[in-house]
Amino acid sequence: MFSWINKDEAKKRNMDVYETVLEGLKKVYKSKVLPLETSYQFHDFHSPALDDPDFDAKPMILLVGQYSTGKTTFIRYLLERDFPGIRIGPEPTTDGFIAVMYSENDGVIPGNALVVDPKKPFRPLSKFGNAFLNRFQCSQVDSSVLKGISIIDTPGILSGEKQRVDRGYEFTGVLEWFAERVDRIILLFDAHKLDISDEFRRSIEALKGHDDKIRIVLNKADMIDHQQLMRVYGALMWSLGKVLNTPEVARVYIGSFWDEPLRYDSNRR
Numbered sequence: 519m520f521s522w523i524n525k526d527e528a529k530k531r532n533m534d535v536y537e538t539v540l541e542g543l544k545k546v547y548k549s550k551v552l553p554l555e556t557s558y559q560f561h562d563f564h565s566p567a568l569d570d571p572d573f574d575a576k577p578m579i580l581l582v583g584q585y586s587t588g589k590t591t592f593i594r595y596l597l598e599r600d601f602p603g604i605r606i607g608p609e610p611t612t613d614g615f616i617a618v619m620y621s622e623n624d625g626v627i628p629g630n631a632l633v634v635d636p637k638k639p640f641r642p643l644s645k646f647g648n649a650f651l652n653r654f655q656c657s658q659v660d661s662s663v664l665k666g667i668s669i670i671d672t673p674g675i676l677s678g679e680k681q682r683v684d685r686g687y688e689f690t691g692v693l694e695w696f697a698e699r700v701d702r703i704i705l706l707f708d709a710h711k712l713d714i715s716d717e718f719r720r721s722i723e724a725l726k727g728h729d730d731k732i733r734i735v736l737n738k739a740d741m742i743d744h745q746q747l748m749r750v751y752g753a754l755m756w757s758l759g760k761v762l763n764t765p766e767v768a769r770v771y772i773g774s775f776w777d778e779p780l781r782y783d784s785n786r787r
Contacts, residue, residue, distance in 0.1 A: 540573050547573075565698070571639040572699075576620075578668045580696050582725070583706035584718055585674025588737040588775060592706065593618055593669050595775040601659045602626045614653030615692065616671040621658030629654030643695065649686035670696055675718045689717075690724040697724065703731045709738045709750050714757050722761050733771060734758070740774040740781050747772070 536542035552567060554560075561567050581589040590604060601618055603626050617632075617640070627635070629651035633644040643654065653673070672693070673685075697703060703725060714722075725732060736754060739747055751770065758768050 544570065544573050566642050569636070569639070569641065571637055571641075575639040576664075576666060576668050577702070578670055578696075578700040579702045579704060580670045580672065580693075580700040581704050581706060582672055582693070582721060583675065584708070584711060584715065585676065587674070587706045587708040587711065589671055589674070589706055592704075592737070592775045593671060595777060596669070597659060597661045597663055598777075599659075599661065601661075602657045603655060604657075613673055614655065615650075615673065615696075617654075617656045618664065618669040618671060619656055619658055620661065620664035620668070622660055623658065624660060625658045627656040627658065632656050639699070643692070646687050646692055646695075650688075650692060653685075653687070670700065675715065675721055690720055693721055693724045697728045697731070701731065702733065703728060705732060705734045707734070707736050707754055709736060709742055709747070712750065712753050712757055714761055719761055729764070734768055735775075736770050736772045738774055739772045 534542070534545070536545065547568060555567065581592060583589050594600060594604065597618075602624055603616055629643075630648070632638055632640050632654065633651060634641070638656070640654075640656075643650070673689075705722070736751065742750060751772070754770060755767065758770075762768055
């Protein structure tokens with residue numbers, strides 16, 4: 519009559535015990551999910567199979583924005599130091615994707631070596647070709663911040679005639695690949711450049727389907743006074759309303775992420 523009690527006890531005796539959650543996830547994926555994906559050719563139609571680095575990788579943050587909106591300065595503000603390969607200026611300086619990751623020794627790993635490293639989760643990026651790999655690198659930094667996260671810096675999105683120049687690789691395709699795997703996407707806007715170019719519009723559209731990851735930041739807010747900031751905020755909301763087709767109003771976080779003092783103290787309030 520109470521045979522179900524014996525079944526529960528048998529399950530408990532045969533239950534696998536893992537030291538960490540990650541170890542259990544790896545075992546379940548390889549024994550249960552991976553055979554099902556292989557049977558239905560999931561890897562041919564959607565995404566390749568997950569390797570151990572995909573489970574072991576730290577949470578990643580993707581920074582996206584037009585050129586000179588403060589993406590690289592934002593990373594330096596978080597790390598409180600420079601990192602290998604950093605270039606900051608008013609012109610488009612970051613011309614490639616830079617993965618800023620933790621290491622005890624500072625250094626740079628080029629993209630061609632990065633995609634064959636079995637300890638890094640970037641092996642599927644080899645499908646975008648040598649033109650992309652030549653503009654992809656990993657900056658290793660000994661920073662306590664990077665012990666918990668990794669940050670992906672992207673090229674500044676161009677405007678005007680510049681955006682018609684071919685980059686040599688599928689820029690929006692690379693953004694989609696990162697958007698699927700990162701845990702947070704930060705869209706950075708400059709208080710002095712609120713226009714959304716055609717390439718920026720395509721980039722934002724490539725991030726659709728990951729709305730829960732996106733956070734919008736209005737950077738360099740200390741460059742204008744309180745009244746101008748309110749007008750800039752309204753103009754940004756109007757520009758975003760034409761790109762983000764959602765009934766809800768997008769939340770915009772306002773800040774100034776650099777190590778210089780604020781110009782207008784009234785913005786502290």
